[in-house]
Amino acid sequence: MQLPDPENLLTEITLKIKAQIEINGIDNSALVGIYSGGVWIMRRILESMQQVIPYGLLDAALYRDDYAERGLKAAPKPAQIPFDVQDKHIILIDDIFYTGRTTRAAMNELFDYGRPASIQLAVLINRGGAQLPIAPNIVGAEILLKANQSLQLSQDTKNKLHLTLEGIIEN
Amino acid sequence: MHNPQLDADGNLKHLLTIEGLPKKILTQILDTAESFVGVAERDIKKVPLLRGKTVCNIFFENSTRTRTTFEIAAKRLSADVINLNVGTSSQSKGETILDTVDNLIAMHADMFVVRHSQSGAVHFIAQHVPDNISVINAGDGRHAHPTQGLLDVFTVRRYKPDMHNLRVALVGDVLHSRVARSEIHALTTLGVPEVRVIAPKTLLPVDVEKLGVHVFHDMKAGLKDVDVVMMLRLQNERMSGALLPSAQEYFKTFGLTQDKLDLAKPDAIVMHPGPMNRGVEIDSSVADGHQSVILPQVTYGIAVRMAVMAILNGGSPSSLRASASEQTGGGA
Numbered sequence: 001m002q003l004p005d006p007e008n009l010l011t012e013i014t015l016k017i018k019a020q021i022e023i024n025g026i027d028n029s030a031l032v033g034i035y036s037g038g039v040w041i042m043r044r045i046l047e048s049m050q051q052v053i054p055y056g057l058l059d060a061a062l063y064r065d066d067y068a069e070r071g072l073k074a075a076p077k078p079a080q081i082p083f084d085v086q087d088k089h090i091i092l093i094d095d096i097f098y099t100g101r102t103t104r105a106a107m108n109e110l111f112d113y114g115r116p117a118s119i120q121l122a123v124l125i126n127r128g129g130a131q132l133p134i135a136p137n138i139v140g141a142e143i144l145l146k147a148n149q150s151l152q153l154s155q156d157t158k159n160k161l162h163l164t165l166e167g168i169i170e171n
Numbered sequence: 172m173h174n175p176q177l178d179a180d181g182n183l184k185h186l187l188t189i190e191g192l193p194k195k196i197l198t199q200i201l202d203t204a205e206s207f208v209g210v211a212e213r214d215i216k217k218v219p220l221l222r223g224k225t226v227c228n229i230f231f232e233n234s235t236r237t238r239t240t241f242e243i244a245a246k247r248l249s250a251d252v253i254n255l256n257v258g259t260s261s262q263s264k265g266e267t268i269l270d271t272v273d274n275l276i277a278m279h280a281d282m283f284v285v286r287h288s289q290s291g292a293v294h295f296i297a298q299h300v301p302d303n304i305s306v307i308n309a310g311d312g313r314h315a316h317p318t319q320g321l322l323d324v325f326t327v328r329r330y331k332p333d334m335h336n337l338r339v340a341l342v343g344d345v346l347h348s349r350v351a352r353s354e355i356h357a358l359t360t361l362g363v364p365e366v367r368v369i370a371p372k373t374l375l376p377v378d379v380e381k382l383g384v385h386v387f388h389d390m391k392a393g394l395k396d397v398d399v400v401m402m403l404r405l406q407n408e409r410m411s412g413a414l415l416p417s418a419q420e421y422f423k424t425f426g427l428t429q430d431k432l433d434l435a436k437p438d439a440i441v442m443h444p445g446p447m448n449r450g451v452e453i454d455s456s457v458a459d460g461h462q463s464v465i466l467p468q469v470t471y472g473i474a475v476r477m478a479v480m481a482i483l484n485g486g487s488p489s490s491l492r493a494s495a496s497e498q499t500g501g502g503a
Contacts, residue, residue, distance in 0.1 A: 059206065062218040062481075071182075071485025072220075075202030078209055085214075112215040 001143075006153060006161035009124045009140030014045050016138045017091055017122055021053065024089035028117065031055040034106055035077050037095025037153040040161065041124060045093070054083035058092075063105035085114035091138075095153040097123040100134035125163075127151055175297060185297045185306045186479050188315035189356040197360055201325050204471070204478035210247055211473065220481050221250035224281040228254045229271070230309070231287040236445055237309050237319070240469070241284045244476035253280070272296055276304065282484060283307070290314035290349075305483040313349050318479060319444050320353025322472040324361055326464055327399055329471065330440050334358075340367040340393055340435075341384075343403035343425060343452050346374045346414075350444045351403055355382050369393035371425065373414040390425060394434045402427055402443040402453050418451045428454045432462065440464045 033042030061076035122138035149167035178184045226245040290312030297306040310316040369387045387393030
């Protein structure tokens with residue numbers, strides 16, 4: 001399977017995110033990246049923006065629904081939400097949308113900081129397989145994958161993004 | 172040798188003492204605590220990790236601060252908390268420790284936080300509980316007070332991140348102090364190269380050097396060029412016999428005053444596990460001075476206790492964890 005170049009997908013979602021910020025009004029907007037991939041993507045988007053926009057970082061590990069089974073094996077990264085969430089239009093950024101459970105956890109965490117005016121979700125790739133009634137609003141590409149396949153985003157030392165697909169590839 | 176605190180996979184099962192815990196586990200607790208520090212600054216000071224779990228604080232010995240910080244920590248993790256001051260309950264009517272514990276197990280508690288005046292009592296309870304219950308030692312006799320030791324090294328690491336380049340002095344009643352023992356084990360495990368203890372001979376355990384510390388009987392020599400001064404409380408309630416001439420005399424020789432503190436490095440921090448005896452082991456102006464991090468210690472204590480509870484309670488037996496991890500991968 002030919003994977004798309006994540007750099008092209010980044011360019012595409014950056015345009016869409018900027019358009020959405022335009023609609024929401026920059027004074028009422030904020031970006032929040034989910035570790036690790038979402039934070040890489042958010043930092044690239046911030047670099048490309050002319051205006052200053054508040055932003056935050058979330059891990060969401062403390063809100064996940066699989067804690068009882070998996071525990072907290074790796075230390076979660078501290079959340080950093082240095083702006084007032086109340087009444088903000090927040091664009092949540094993640095690399096790959098799959099089950100929707102990370103998004104749910106991140107939304108729950110955001111609500112503990114205040115009541116945002118809206119939350120939208122931007123992702124590089126929607127790989128299909130949502131287990132909750134949650135879907136991304138801004139998507140770079142849709143690639144339907146099976147449960148035994150694993151799609152990973154990585155970042156090299158020059159901050160360039162790469163995609164790798166592991167597992168059984170049938171088509 | 173089997174460490175009763177770890178499960179078969181080397182994960183933390185109970186927290187009884189820092190002695191013998193690998194550096195990896197200590198670092199995991201401290202790193203996890205970092206993510207809990209910010210929780211207290213949110214609108215809603217709670218995360219849902221222990222929702223639906225019941226934490227039992229069983230205190231066979233009185234404590235206000237430790238019990239309160241464990242209670243706040245559990246509540247910030249969304250657990251339900253039951254406080255049992257056993258001194259004032261059934262034990263005074265003749266119930267044994269194990270009967271007390273069995274009753275709490277029958278009430279479906281998930282975690283026990285235990286303080287006891289006898290060294291080893293908490294180990295005894297940990298050996299007795301079923302697999303699904305974790306036990307945290309909140310201080311047993313003169314033996315250990317692991318969460319205090321952890322919060323102290325967490326505080327040190329926050330102010331002095333380069334632990335491999337530090338000189339730390341513990342001052343005071345090392346003999347009666349379970350805090351001192353836990354601090355020494357934590358500091359040496361995390362790679363602090365020089366740990367000093369400064370105390371009169373009567374307040375030092377025999378063979379204290381075997382813990383890997385340098386012994387001083389003179390404050391001026393001991394405090395020279397240290398980065399961290401950890402004061403210990405003079406434990407009047409544990410003293411029997413005439414170990415000291417008087418509190419005034421002790422303050423003159425071993426009390427921390429600004430003059431003595433000036434011998435340490437100019438950016439040295441001053442710590443105290445509380446409760447403080449002002450004018451006995453520490454001068455008020457030092458306790459409230461700009462080098463004091465005594466109140467941040469209390470704040471960090473909650474984050475560290477949240478981290479310990481979150482690590483202990485997360486994850487079921489290893490077989491379940493393995494099957495769950497197979498289902499993850501590639502975002503979510």
